Amino acid sequence: MKKTIFIFSILIISILVLFQLSKFSIIRGESIIELVIVIVAIVFLFIGIYINKKGKRTEDDSKFSSIEASAPIINYAQIETLGLSKREYEVLCLLAEGHSNKEIASLLSVSESTIKTHVSNVYTKLDVKRRTQAIQKAKQLQILPN
Numbered sequence: 001m002k003k004t005i006f007i008f009s010i011l012i013i014s015i016l017v018l019f020q021l022s023k024f025s026i027i028r029g030e031s032i033i034e035l036v037i038v039i040v041a042i043v044f045l046f047i048g049i050y051i052n053k054k055g056k057r058t059e060d061d062s063k064f065s066s067i068e069a070s071a072p073i074i075n076y077a078q079i080e081t082l083g084l085s086k087r088e089y090e091v092l093c094l095l096a097e098g099h100s101n102k103e104i105a106s107l108l109s110v111s112e113s114t115i116k117t118h119v120s121n122v123y124t125k126l127d128v129k130r131r132t133q134a135i136q137k138a139k140q141l142q143i144l145p146n
Contacts, residue, residue, distance in 0.1 A: 075142040
């Protein structure tokens with residue numbers, strides 16, 4: 001973290017120096033300084049691209065390693081067989097996380113009555129009557145992570 005702050009501090013100071021150089025070059029009427037500013041700007045561009053790629057690579061590597069280590073086995077064929085739509089499956093997953101209908105509606109940016117309809121459809125397709133039964137049956141069918 002300290003290294004990142006240090007690098008960005010140097011970049012900001014360098015940009016401020018470049019602005020001052022450009023101001024003096026305009027006053028003096030020299031065009032050589034403008035060329036130096038363009039070269040430095042191109043260098044900063046490549047530094048920014050490099051930092052961006054390096055940051056994404058480490059984030060992606062950590063995401064994939066954690067996914068591979070704890071990748072749940074989900075039976076997608078069973079989801080198809082039950083006829084669950086993508087939205088119904090999303091609602092089922094959020095139910096399994098313990099969210100209420102109101103919270104799910106807020107998370108998915110839909111009305112609470114829409115969520116009630118989806119929950120009802122999930123109950124019908126899983127042939128259950130309660131949330132806990134739906135979650136338990138979904139885990140038995142391996143359509144939810146354990």
